[in-house]
Amino acid sequence: xxxxxxxxxxxxxxxxxxxxxxxxxxxxxxxxxxxxxxxxxxxxxxxxxxxxxxxxxxxxxxxxxxxxxxxxxxxxxxxxxxxxxxxxxxxxxxxxxxxxxxxxxxxxxxxxxxxxxxxxxxxxxxxxxxxxxxxxxxxxxxxxxxxxxxxxxxxxxxxxxxxxxxxxxxxxxxxxxxxxxxxxxxxxxxxxxxxxxxxxxxxxxxxxxxxxxxxxxxxxxxxxxxxxxxxxxxxxxxxxxxxxxxxxxxxxxxxxxxxxxxxxxxxxxxxxxxxxxxx
Numbered sequence: 001x002x003x004x005x006x007x008x009x010x011x012x013x014x015x016x017x018x019x020x021x022x023x024x025x026x027x028x029x030x031x032x033x034x035x036x037x038x039x040x041x042x043x044x045x046x047x048x049x050x051x052x053x054x055x056x057x058x059x060x061x062x063x064x065x066x067x068x069x070x071x072x073x074x075x076x077x078x079x080x081x082x083x084x085x086x087x088x089x090x091x092x093x094x095x096x097x098x099x100x101x102x103x104x105x106x107x108x109x110x111x112x113x114x115x116x117x118x119x120x121x122x123x124x125x126x127x128x129x130x131x132x133x134x135x136x137x138x139x140x141x142x143x144x145x146x147x148x149x150x151x152x153x154x155x156x157x158x159x160x161x162x163x164x165x166x167x168x169x170x171x172x173x174x175x176x177x178x179x180x181x182x183x184x185x186x187x188x189x190x191x192x193x194x195x196x197x198x199x200x201x202x203x204x205x206x207x208x209x210x211x212x213x214x215x216x217x218x219x220x221x222x223x224x225x226x227x228x229x230x231x232x233x234x235x236x237x238x239x240x241x242x243x244x245x246x247x248x249x250x251x252x253x254x255x256x257x258x259x260x261x262x263x264x265x266x267x268x269x270x271x272x273x274x275x276x277x278x279x
Contacts, residue, residue: 070129133207181242
């Protein structure tokens, strides 16, 4: 650049430096984003036997898949189904997010997502999920789990916990009417649910909704039983509400009609039970 007096000055442009800084920041942000996405990826870990079968390109034969989401649903299975010696743990899912960080003060029970298979009937699979699965991880979890299952003649039953405070109704609910079940199912489900359908404008959210949506798209017979309870934490009354939901499974899943007191004490909280209606 030349001045009025003919002196030549070097030209310096801040735009070039700002563009370089912006490029560096974008690359750094992109790297952070990639690392976060990798950390939030859902991973399935299977037993050696199952892993070997999946490596050969096979899918797991599955006639009945029972998914329990939430502490009452999961502990219901622990007390009334898994207490027998007829089940083997065959895998688990690991999930990392803002509320599920194993090793960061969260117990293994709170971050659990475990798969069990029936010893005598390997086509029956159970999954207990008590960990939080974030919204951006729901599709991952559903796709990865159902990708390893054989869809032909597959029947899916989902047991889910929900707070009574989330239930919308124009009628008064007295204390004796809770807890209670409501159901939603896919078009491919040909059976008769054991309870009435979930009324509008109530909705199902989280993992049960993701599974129901996936199974509707892929025409898999699926029913979701959502239990509404006014008690926070696991309790025996809420757990027993799920009993009728398993009657449709026939001999595939056998209920323990009278679990021992020791088993109930292990899985049921008996102190500091409080209502959450006014929280």
